[in-house]
Amino acid sequence: MAPARIALAVSTFAAFTALAGPVLAQTPKAAVQGVTDAELREQIERAVGEAKSTPQTRFEARRRARDAAEDAIAALRTQGYYDYEVQPDVIDRDDDDGGEPPSAVLIIKPGPRSRFAGAGIDWIGAEPLPEVIIAAEQAMALRRGAAGKATDVLAAEGRIVAAIQKRGYADAEPGVREVIVDHADHTVRPTFRIVAGERVFTMPAGLVPRGGELTVPKEARDLAAKQPNPVRPTPESIAVGKERFQVYCTPCHGEGGKGDGPVAARFIPPPDLTNAGLQKARTDGYWHSYIRVGGVIMPSYGEALSSEESWQIVNYLRTLAAK
Numbered sequence: 001m002a003p004a005r006i007a008l009a010v011s012t013f014a015a016f017t018a019l020a021g022p023v024l025a026q027t028p029k030a031a032v033q034g035v036t037d038a039e040l041r042e043q044i045e046r047a048v049g050e051a052k053s054t055p056q057t058r059f060e061a062r063r064r065a066r067d068a069a070e071d072a073i074a075a076l077r078t079q080g081y082y083d084y085e086v087q088p089d090v091i092d093r094d095d096d097d098g099g100e101p102p103s104a105v106l107i108i109k110p111g112p113r114s115r116f117a118g119a120g121i122d123w124i125g126a127e128p129l130p131e132v133i134i135a136a137e138q139a140m141a142l143r144r145g146a147a148g149k150a151t152d153v154l155a156a157e158g159r160i161v162a163a164i165q166k167r168g169y170a171d172a173e174p175g176v177r178e179v180i181v182d183h184a185d186h187t188v189r190p191t192f193r194i195v196a197g198e199r200v201f202t203m204p205a206g207l208v209p210r211g212g213e214l215t216v217p218k219e220a221r222d223l224a225a226k227q228p229n230p231v232r233p234t235p236e237s238i239a240v241g242k243e244r245f246q247v248y249c250t251p252c253h254g255e256g257g258k259g260d261g262p263v264a265a266r267f268i269p270p271p272d273l274t275n276a277g278l279q280k281a282r283t284d285g286y287w288h289s290y291i292r293v294g295g296v297i298m299p300s301y302g303e304a305l306s307s308e309e310s311w312q313i314v315n316y317l318r319t320l321a322a323k
Contacts, residue, residue, distance in 0.1 A: 026050045030068035030088070030104035040079060040110060047075035048106070058102045061090045065104035072106055080147040080188070082181045083111035114148040117187035121160065121194055124175050128196040132167045136194070139163035148188030153179060157192050164196055171197035198295060227285035231311035233318065241316030244309050248301055257320045268297045279321045287314045 029051045035041040048068045055061035065088030076084045087107040119142045127133060139159040142152060157174050164172040175193035182189070231237055246255070254260040257273035264270055271278055291310040294300035301310070 026052065027054050029071075030065050030106045031091075032072070032106050032108060034106075034108045035110060037110070040076075040081075043079055044072050044075045044106075044108070047071045047078075054101055055104060056101050058090055058092065061102040061104045062088070065089060065106065068104060068106055072108060076108075076110060077150045080113045080115075080149045081110045082114050082148070082188070083183055083186065085109040085111065112186045114181060114186045114188045116142050116144055116146050116148050116152075117182075117185075117189055118144060119156070119190045119192070121192045124193055124195045126196065128164060128167070128169055128172075128199065132164055132169065132196070135163045135167060136160045140192070142190070148181075150179075153177070153188075153190045156190070160192055160194060164194065168199040169196045171195075173197070199297065221286070221289055224289035225283045225286035227288065229284035229288070229311055229314060231308060231315060233315040237312045237315050238319060240309065241312035241314070244305060245313050245316050248304060249313070252298075257317065270297065273317055274320045276321060279318070284311070284314045284318075287317060 027050060028045065029048050032041060032044050032048065035044060048071045051064065055064055069086045069088040072086050073084065076082075076086070085108070089105050089107055091103050091105050119140055121133075121136060121140070123133075128136075139162070140156045141159065142156050146152070157177060161172050161174055173195050175195055177193060178191040180189045180191075181187075245253075245257075249257075250261055251263040252259070252261045252267075252270050253273060254264070259270045259272050261270075273279075288307075288310050290298060291305065291313060292300065292302040292307065305313070
C-alpha cells in the first residue's frame with residue numbers, strides 16, 4: 001500500500017504543478033503592434049507590463065487591452081508623442097491553433113514626435129529678485145526643437161524650483177503648469193507657474209545664538225501680529241533695544257530708522273520706520289516676527305537675537321515715531 005500512496009502523491013503533485021504552470025508564467029498584458037522604432041517599442045512594452053496568467057475569456061482580454069492602452073498612451077506622451085492612435089483589440093484563436101484562449105493586442109500609430117517651441121515662467125504672487133528670475137530661466141533648459149517629452153517638462157519644473165530655493169526662497173513651489181500641444185505643427189509650449197514666496201536670509205556662519213526659540217514661523221505672520229508685547233517699554237528696555245538696533249539694524253534702516261543705511265543704498269531700501277502710518281499699521285507682534293524670522297527683503301535675526309531682545313528693539317522702534 002505504501003508504494004501506491006507514493007504514486008498517488010506524485011501523480012497529484014504533478015497534476016497541481018501542471019495546473020499552476022500557466023498561472024505563474026509571466027506574459028505581456030498586451031502585444032504591441034505597429035511600432036517600428038525599437039526604443040519606443042521597448043518603452044511602451046515596459047509601461048504595459050506583464051501579467052501572471054493569460055486571459056481565459058474574450059471579456060478579460062478586452063479589459064486587459066483597454067488597461068494596456070492607457071499605459072501605452074502615458075508612455076507615448078512621456079516620449080513626446082501626442083498625435084498617436086492607440087486601438088485596443090482582441091485576437092481570437094482559431095480551433096486550428098489548438099484552442100488557445102483569446103489575447104489582448106494594441107495596434108499603435110505613434111504619429112510624429114512633437115518638439116519644444118519655447119517655454120516660459122509665470123510668477124504667482126510677488127516675483128523674486130531679477131537675478132533669481134534669470135537663474136530660474138536658465139535652469140529650465142528646454143532647448144527649442146528638442147523632443148517634447150513629458151518627462152523633460154517635469155524635470156525642468158524641478159530644476160526651476162531648486163534654483164529658486166538655492167537662492168534664498170526656501171518656500172518656493174510649483175503651481176499648476178500649462179502645457180500647450182499644437183497638433184497642427186506638432187509643437188509643445190509649457191508654461192510653469194511658480195510661487196517664489198518670501199526670501200529667507202540666514203545669518204553668517206560663526207554667530208552664536210543669544211538664547212530663546214524661533215517660535216514664529218513665516219507662514220503664521222497674521223497670527224504672530226496678534227501676539228502682545230510681553231516686555232514693558234521701560235527706559236531700561238528701550239536702552240537695550242536701541243543698543244541692539246544700532247548693532248543689527250542700522251546698516252539697512254539707518255541710525256534714525258528712516259531706511260537710509262549704507263547697505264540699503266546698494267539694494268532695495270527698507271521702509272521708513274518713523275512714518276506715522278506705518279507705526280499705526282504694524283503691531284508689536286508683527287515687528288517681532290519680522291525680526292525673528294525675516295521677511296521679503298529682510299534677513300532673519302532669530303539666531304543672533306533672543307525673543308526678549310527682539311521685543312526690546314520693538315519698544316525702541318516705538319520711540320522713533322515721527323515727532
